Amino acid sequence: MEETIIKTAQPVIDSRIPEGPVAEKWTNYKAHQKLVNPANKRKLTIIVVGTGLAGASAAATLGEMGFNVLNFCIQDSPRRAHSIAAQGGINAAKNYQNDGDSVYRLFYDTVKGGDYRAREANVYRLAEVANNIIDQCVAQGVPFAREYGGLLANRSFGGAQVSRTFYAKGQTGQQLLLGAYSSLNRQINAGKVKSYNRYEMHDIVMIDGRARGIIARNLVTGKLERFAAHAVVIATGGYGNTYFLSTNAMGCNCSAAMACYRQGAYFANPAYVQIHPTCIPVHGDKQSKLTLMSESLRNDGRIWVPKDIEEAKKLQAGEIKGSDIPEERRDYYLERRYPAFGNLVPRDVASRAAKERCDKGFGVNNTGQAVFLDFSEAINRLGIDVIRQRYGNLFDMYEEITDVNPGEKANTIDGVDYYNPMMIYPAIHYTMGGIWVDYELQTSVKGLFAIGECNFSDHGANRLGASALMQGLADGYFVLPYTIQNYLSDQITVPCPTTDSKEFDEAEARVQKNLEHIMAIQGKRSVDSIHKELGHIMWEYVGMGRTREGLLTALDKLKALREEFETNLFVPGTIEGLNIELDKAFRLRDFITMGELIAHDALNRNESCGGHFREEHQTEEGEAKRDDENYFYVACWKYGGSDEVEPTLIKEPLHYEAIKVQTRNYKS
Amino acid sequence: METNISFKLKVWRQAGPKEKGHFETYEMSDIPTDTSFLEMLDILNEQLVEKGEEPVAFDHDCREGICGMCSLYINGHPHGPATGATTCQLYMRRFHDGDTITVEPWRSAAFPIIRDLMVNRNAFDQIQQAGGYVSFNTGGAQDANALPISKVAADEAMDSASCIGCGACVAACKNGSAMLFVSAKVSQFALLPQGKVEAKRRVKAMLAKMDELGFGNCTNTGACAAECPKNIKLSNIARLNREFLCAKCSD
The missing domain is CATH 3.10.20.30 (Beta-grasp domain)
Incomplete structure (x- = not known):
């Protein structure tokens, strides 16, 4: 009897949040944490998997501090990580514009933007170190946009009423990543970081209950290799590609996160998936990815559909063009519904509003699944030169893909010039959920840390624009390098484990068996065809509008899809050497498990919040309706021991001290 | 259509x-x-x-x-x-x-x-590792606005920094030279005050590494800039040459 109680009792989640008021927690933590002295740092090895903003900045900083770092990426160079594609900018509370910004306001906006589902203490720390990031990047030589006086320029992003976003043209992610990459290169040159390109982590090696190494596959030779360390840091990004079509790069995958999950790391809030409102709409069934048009376009672009459904039908039939419809017959639905924030409402709100219009039949494009993003008003006000200076590269990108130039005058009605509007539609973009971490960014597995998009901690149920870059760099430059020392301080006498151990043998054998299994299926379907089917299931039933019934259907379909994968997959070639189909198959298996996890979490969460919208839970006006009484917690999912077994839910209750939890309001 | x-x-x-x-x-x-x-x-x-x-x-x-x-x-x-x-x-x-x-x-x-169509561009990483950075440790940076930088310089540095490291310049060059790639990085830092301190060391180290890795010499045909997907300008190479000459002269 007693034994049963122990078995079913919920593990207690300790988020290790420091004492004190929220504004003093990080300072207190740093004042009292344990450190590792320079001589001991030289004896300690840390594995960092991933070279995006979080991974590269962490690897570089840990190297600078004196640790030995092994750094892995699946691409041919650390500089290719998908952080590079972030366009818009990075937030910080510098208040350079004197518009009333402060650390508290950035903290508040981020918590509110996340629909009150983020951990307060983590978000405050994020807002606190954000200013250091800008200083750091400028010191590295990142060419941020500047005013004529030589000072840094800012722009606005969704969910904020201040201009706090720093940017480098439409290539902010690129410049920040190249900054981190340059610091990383300096450490590689100094011999403190060893860089492994075209390597993919396949499993975590556990010794005596601690993460002590990884099994990685050399993607060129196909060989499995063993790497040992005192701690392992995962910085492998999000799981957006579960949906097949997303704005993520082709290689983005969740396999490293799933390996952690299978080793006992809890996976938190998987249902919180961000659907970005401004992407180029889907065309055809051969499409491989969706292209984002930066949120910064919403500074000057106005989003609309026709007021008259008949005109929408004509647009869908290709009988008229957007520029044929004059101002008074346009429904600027975001400005109409959310007067205070207008076109700059947070992403989840903007995405749902677009879906609402399209579902009602007002959508444009031949599919009816698109809305207009229009620059006519801004071009008429500021001139095409100013607009091109701001968004020229985005206009070019749009034209290259769609053959339509948004900077081209298309019509004049009653003396008013109308330019070609862009067509946009929401697409999967970012995942707020991720591996559960405590305040120190340590997972529920000792010695295993998760940083950047692959952890869950800072964005709650919805991430604000320009906050992903902020979080990745905050974790990598300023948080993990401190907190990991608190863990490593009692590891200084532990020698780095040898890879000739039973644990490494077993882990490698496990991975080898898995790969051999995939190769042995020899069915009929390609990896991509099954992945596309997965994407359809996810988008249809676990996408922007979710219902209990739909989620149950999704779980059934996913089970059948796993069966299809296990029995009818075909991977050509051999297990030795480079095999791009095998790489993809390995990742697809994890995407299916991830899909189930998202659906389970979405089914459990009987409320709507941020990126998670359950159609049963909405207000009369169609806004998300939270249930703070029953769902004010982080949903942590514990692996059931096999992919076929349902995961168990463990709750981390949220405690808000500094912020009063209320209904999000972007209307007034 | x-x-x-x-x-x-x-x-x-x-x-x-x-x-x-x-x-x-x-x-x-x-x-x-x-x-x-x-x-x-x-x-x-x-x-x-x-x-x-x-x-x-x-x-x-x-x-x-x-x-x-x-x-x-x-x-x-x-x-x-x-x-x-x-x-x-x-x-x-x-x-x-x-x-x-x-x-x-x-x-x-x-x-x-x-x-097939996949090549190893690790040499590009090695050139960057030789000197493509500002030697600055995380933490302790001064306020970002303490160092005003003219918009013209910042914009020009940004143009150079737009290089994506794809290697098209090397592939386009009849000599297989990496000068456009190297010059883009050298220029970004040469144009900014943050990069000035190490400018001489950087240009020499990066060029030495480039030579060591088997890239050819530049004969100013301009094919690299013509084919660059990011429109990195040929003037970067001129700046690289100037930087290198200055560095050598002060040896």
Whole structure:
């Protein structure tokens, strides 16, 4: 009897949040944490998997501090990580514009933007170190946009009423990543970081209950290799590609996160998936990815559909063009519904509003699944030169893909010039959920840390624009390098484990068996065809509008899809050497498990919040309706021991001290 | 308007770095013109896998022209016929029904072929590791606005910093020179006060590494800048030469 109680009792989640008021927690933590002295740092090895903003900045900083770092990426160079594609900018509370910004306001906006589902203490720390990031990047030589006086320029992003976003043209992610990459290169040159390109982590090696190494596959030779360390840091990004079509790069995958999950790391809030409102709409069934048009376009672009459904039908039939419809017959639905924030409402709100219009039949494009993003008003006000200076590269990108130039005058009605509007539609973009971490960014597995998009901690149920870059760099430059020392301080006498151990043998054998299994299926379907089917299931039933019934259907379909994968997959070639189909198959298996996890979490969460919208839970006006009484917690999912077994839910209750939890309001 | 086109695809196939390569011809039919070039290769690969054959290996990742992973020499041009765009941003509307499209990997001694269209560009990383950074440790930076930088310099540095490290400049150059790539990084830092302190050391170290790794010399033909998908200007090379001369003179 007693034994049963122990078995079913919920593990207690300790988020290790420091004492004190929220504004003093990080300072207190740093004042009292344990450190590792320079001589001991030289004896300690840390594995960092991933070279995006979080991974590269962490690897570089840990190297600078004196640790030995092994750094892995699946691409041919650390500089290719998908952080590079972030366009818009990075937030910080510098208040350079004197518009009333402060650390508290950035903290508040981020918590509110996340629909009150983020951990307060983590978000405050994020807002606190954000200013250091800008200083750091400028010191590295990142060419941020500047005013004529030589000072840094800012722009606005969704969910904020201040201009706090720093940017480098439409290539902010690129410049920040190249900054981190340059610091990383300096450490590689100094011999403190060893860089492994075209390597993919396949499993975590556990010794005596601690993460002590990884099994990685050399993607060129196909060989499995063993790497040992005192701690392992995962910085492998999000799981957006579960949906097949997303704005993520082709290689983005969740396999490293799933390996952690299978080793006992809890996976938190998987249902919180961000659907970005401004992407180029889907065309055809051969499409491989969706292209984002930066949120910064919403500074000057106005989003609309026709007021008259008949005109929408004509647009869908290709009988008229957007520029044929004059101002008074346009429904600027975001400005109409959310007067205070207008076109700059947070992403989840903007995405749902677009879906609402399209579902009602007002959508444009031949599919009816698109809305207009229009620059006519801004071009008429500021001139095409100013607009091109701001968004020229985005206009070019749009034209290259769609053959339509948004900077081209298309019509004049009653003396008013109308330019070609862009067509946009929401697409999967970012995942707020991720591996559960405590305040120190340590997972529920000792010695295993998760940083950047692959952890869950800072964005709650919805991430604000320009906050992903902020979080990745905050974790990598300023948080993990401190907190990991608190863990490593009692590891200084532990020698780095040898890879000739039973644990490494077993882990490698496990991975080898898995790969051999995939190769042995020899069915009929390609990896991509099954992945596309997965994407359809996810988008249809676990996408922007979710219902209990739909989620149950999704779980059934996913089970059948796993069966299809296990029995009818075909991977050509051999297990030795480079095999791009095998790489993809390995990742697809994890995407299916991830899909189930998202659906389970979405089914459990009987409320709507941020990126998670359950159609049963909405207000009369169609806004998300939270249930703070029953769902004010982080949903942590514990692996059931096999992919076929349902995961168990463990709750981390949220405690808000500094912020009063209320209904999000972007209307007034 | 979307139409479908059919064409011949001549693709370089090579099983490994030391194997002998050859062109393989594939008939592609009814490809929508709003398909991207890489999506067209996806379609080819899907067809090959369906036949039980091995797909064509090529590098690609972000598919929005920024990661620098995609390459391909298409009809004699790195990243194909479009200017200022990478292969992943190239759409089939640039081609015509009945065309023969030739697809080769980057060809340069410093970029050995891994398989088919995939090459090893590790040499670029090594050049960056030799000096492409400001020696600054995390923490302790002064306030970002404490150092005003003229907008002109910042914008020009940004233009140079736009390099995506794809290697098209090397592939386009008859000498296989990496000067445009190196000069972009050297210029970014030369234009900014943060980079001035180490300017001399940087330019010498990066050029020495470039020579060591088997890249050719620059003879100012300008093919690199003409083919660069990010329009990195040839004037960067002039600045690199100036920086190098100044560094050498002060030795």
